[in-house]
Amino acid sequence: METKELYTAINEAIMELDKERLDQLTEQAIAQNVNVMEAVEMAYTPGIRSIGEKFEEGEIFVPELIHAGMMIKEAISTLEEQLKTGQAAKKGKFLIGTVEGDIHDIGKDLVSTMLATRGIEVIDVGVDCPAVKFIDAAVENDVDIIGASCLLTTTAPELVKIVDLLKERDLRDKFYFVVGGAAIEEEWAKSIGTDGFAGDLQEAVKLALSLLEKKEGGA
Ligand code: B12
CATH class of the missing domain: 1.10.1240.10 (Methionine synthase domain)
Structure with a gap:
């Protein structure tokens, strides 16, 4: 065929x-x-x-x-299973999870796999993950980027919660925060103060790599 x-x-x-x-x-x-x-x-x-x-x-x-x-x-x-992961040099750490109240994980898992094939270390905090757990795990693992997946409009406020908590703990400049998922639109993602949005796998990989490069460059 x-x-x-x-x-x-x-x-x-x-x-x-x-x-x-x-x-x-x-x-x-x-x-x-x-x-x-x-x-x-x-x-x-x-x-x-x-x-x-x-x-x-x-x-x-x-x-x-x-x-x-x-x-x-x-x-x-x-x-x-056909993809070989983790062979390339480690380019940085990306923490990923699906927000609290949401159990969709197909997109999250795909993004994780694709990032891993590009030499990015992925820490997966799973689904239905409270905002505070995203941040605690990011600190604990000293990641570069936090990524949240959100498929339901009812759980979109969880993303605002993550931004607010980062600010509250004086961590907003320590991590990049990016989002994706069917409930999210790019403009909205920008308006709540995230560092990026990706609507598909290619965009997700591009976004992660460009943020890691930016970090390396000291920007
Ligand atoms: C499969 C599915 C389910 C499965 C999920 C199985 C699983 N293990 O994930 C099950 C049956 C569990 C489910 C349940 C429900 N679902 Co559902 N589901 C879907 C469906 C059809 C596909 C989602 C999917 O896997 N898409 C394929 C992947 C590859 O795409 P993706 O997730 O968007 O991810 C891509 C990008 O968005 C991006 N991305 C995603 N995450 C991230 C994260 C980062 C950091 C980055 C950078 C990028 C990124 O990259 C990915 C790769 O391209 C969607 C329809 C849709 N349009 O999405 C509805 C949909 C999301 N579900 C919906 C609903 C309503 C529900 C239920 C409430 C139904 C019910 N009455 O029980 C429950 C909610 C359960 C809960 N609490 O979470 C609605 C949401 C409506 C809304 N606006 O809120 C949708 C949109 C269907 C619809 N049109 O009505 N669902």
């Missing part, structure tokens, strides 16, 4: 919630040695976002959403 055709088939298997087919196609993608980041952005992510739209429009319900989440998580981790 041609790569483009394969991506379309993966997208369709996700939309049809067909786990068996998705597993087959994922194996095929591995056999064809596809570029993992490209496959995720072009096949898996659009598929799962369409599932989100179907859910929003009332075409599918929570059980289907859970099924979709599980099957895509499994497929992506199979795909990710």
Whole structure:
């Protein structure tokens, strides 16, 4: 199968919630040695976002959403096993987590893996992580960047909480703070005083690398 055709088939298997087919196609993608980041952005992510739209429009319900989440998580981790992480020189430390009240972790885990493949050490504080835990863990691990994932509009105020707590503890200049996730818009992220936003994997990697470079340059 041609790569483009394969991506379309993966997208369709996700939309049809067909786990068996998705597993087959994922194996095929591995056999064809596809570029993992490209496959995720072009096949898996659009598929799962369409599932989100179907859910929003009332075409599918929570059980289907859970099924979709599980099957895509499994497929992506199979795909990710192909990536070699931690071989490049350590470029810096990135702490990542999903904000309190939010348990979505597919995007967070993908960002973690991609950063690790670029030589960045990732400390993952998991999902449903309180603001104070982000900051305590950042201090404890002496990280360069704190990254928070937020998929729900109801939990977006957690990001403001992190900024406020950083200021309160006089740590705002010690760490860069970046955010991502479906509930966040770039303009809003800027307006609350974050150091950056990324809407996809490529942007996330670019953002992290540029901030680490800036830090190294003493800016
Ligand atoms: C799968 C899914 C689930 C799964 C999650 C499984 C899992 N293990 O993660 C389950 C079933 C658990 C779930 C539950 C719920 N969900 Co849900 N879910 C989704 C869905 C369809 C896909 C999310 C996803 O994985 N996307 C794919 C990844 C790759 O994309 P991503 O997360 O955006 O990440 C990328 C970027 O945003 C960025 N990024 C992400 N994080 C970060 C962090 C940093 C630091 C950086 C730099 C970048 C970055 O890079 C990533 C890679 O490209 C979305 C739809 C959507 N449009 O997102 C709804 C969605 C997020 N869910 C929604 C809802 C409402 C819920 C529930 C409340 C449903 C319910 N009634 O129970 C619960 C909430 C549970 C909770 N407390 O968290 C709504 C949120 C609406 C809103 N505006 O608040 C959405 C938008 C669906 C919709 N359109 O209605 N969900």
